[in-house]
Amino acid sequence: MTGRAGIRAVEPEGAVGSGADNRPVVVFEYSQTGQLTEVADALVAPLVAAGRPVRRVRYAPVEPYPFPWPVARFFGVFPAATDESARVALAADPAELYTAPDELVILAYQVWYLAPSVPVRSLLAAHPELFAGREVVTLVACRNMWYSAAAEVRRTLAGLGARTVGTVAAIDTRPQGITLVTTLRWLLLGSRDGFLGRAGVGADELRRVGAAGERLAAAAGPDETALALADAAPVVPVLAAADLVAGQVFRRAGAALRPARGVARAAGLLGFALTLGVAIVTGLPALVAARLLLGKRFDRVVRARLAGVTAATSAGAPR
Numbered sequence: 001m002t003g004r005a006g007i008r009a010v011e012p013e014g015a016v017g018s019g020a021d022n023r024p025v026v027v028f029e030y031s032q033t034g035q036l037t038e039v040a041d042a043l044v045a046p047l048v049a050a051g052r053p054v055r056r057v058r059y060a061p062v063e064p065y066p067f068p069w070p071v072a073r074f075f076g077v078f079p080a081a082t083d084e085s086a087r088v089a090l091a092a093d094p095a096e097l098y099t100a101p102d103e104l105v106i107l108a109y110q111v112w113y114l115a116p117s118v119p120v121r122s123l124l125a126a127h128p129e130l131f132a133g134r135e136v137v138t139l140v141a142c143r144n145m146w147y148s149a150a151a152e153v154r155r156t157l158a159g160l161g162a163r164t165v166g167t168v169a170a171i172d173t174r175p176q177g178i179t180l181v182t183t184l185r186w187l188l189l190g191s192r193d194g195f196l197g198r199a200g201v202g203a204d205e206l207r208r209v210g211a212a213g214e215r216l217a218a219a220a221g222p223d224e225t226a227l228a229l230a231d232a233a234p235v236v237p238v239l240a241a242a243d244l245v246a247g248q249v250f251r252r253a254g255a256a257l258r259p260a261r262g263v264a265r266a267a268g269l270l271g272f273a274l275t276l277g278v279a280i281v282t283g284l285p286a287l288v289a290a291r292l293l294l295g296k297r298f299d300r301v302v303r304a305r306l307a308g309v310t311a312a313t314s315a316g317a318p319r
């Protein structure tokens with residue numbers, strides 16, 4: 001870890017409340033636009049109100065990613081984003097990079113190309129000690145496809161010997177066609193508000209995440225954490241199915257593109273962008289049709305594939 005830029009820690013906030021679960025909380029977070037910070041604020045506000053000490057630890061890449069994203073950078077990050085071993089150097093205050101054994105850890109992250117963003121992967125890789133032997137709540141905020149990313153984060157945490165006790169997910173709940181346009185407008189042009197409305201996680205989701213935070217604050221003890229967060233990551237079956245299929249395809253496409261350089265890489269990325277457009281326009285309606293035909297059977301298959309992603313897990317193998 002180098003330097004102190006990009007990290008800010010909020011000191012524990014006062015006396016412990018009346019609930020039996022008085023454990024302090026630490027949140028690890030990086031947000032490019034502030035959206036993830038806003039979602040984390042909503043989750044921890046009830047804990048702070050209940051007197052739980054909450055430490056916010058913000059880290060960031062030493063070389064910041066651009067915002068808004070030039071189109072070439074946005075698609076150019078695809079091969080790295082789909083590479084589980086991709087890392088960037090992080091700026092963080094070493095004095096803040098610890099977890100006490102009794103701290104409940106909240107790992108907040110965003111999704112890049114159906115995978116956990118490169119910065120969060122880098123944190124997990126560079127600082128396994130923050131998570132080993134800890135109880136972890138994962139908090140994901142993205143457009144609406146978080147399932148493959150959540151599966152990877154859960155797997156990684158288990159590999160580090162962490163116990164994932166809950167998943168909270170916040171998405172843009174508006175129709176897929178609209179969020180596709182508004183998210184691209186936001187990320188590529190920098191305007192969150194405008195044509196077709198505000199992009200990103202809206203007030204409805206912030207309220208829902210806040211309600212999860214209230215249940216967490218009211219939990220009578222550590223054993224009730226999972227219960228409190230039981231429905232904090234609602235599954236949308238059609239989106240989850242698309243995500244799980246595309247997540248595999250993205251990882252293979254990214255691996256195929258990684259060795260390419262120069263014109264070959266640019267052509268490959270252009271091909272990927274065009275194929276992605278076609279896949280969204282044709283693939284999602286096909287999945288909607290399958291959902292209509294198969295009904296609850298479709299949902300059951302998707303939920304079975306997601307088992308262990310949203311539910312609490314037992315302790316993973318220590319490193």
Ligand SMILES: Cc1cc2nc3c(=O)[nH]c(=O)nc-3n(C[C@H](O)[C@H](O)[C@H](O)COP(=O)(O)O)c2cc1C
Pocket residue numbers: 030031032033034035036037069074077110111112113114115141142143144145146187
């Ligand atoms: C390069 C890139 C790829 C993204 N891919 C996805 C994606 O696959 N699924 C999704 O739901 N959101 C995706 N998003 C949206 C992010 O998850 C996130 O909502 C947005 O970047 C704001 O996050 P922030 O808190 O870091 O500002 C992507 C964003 C970026 C920059």
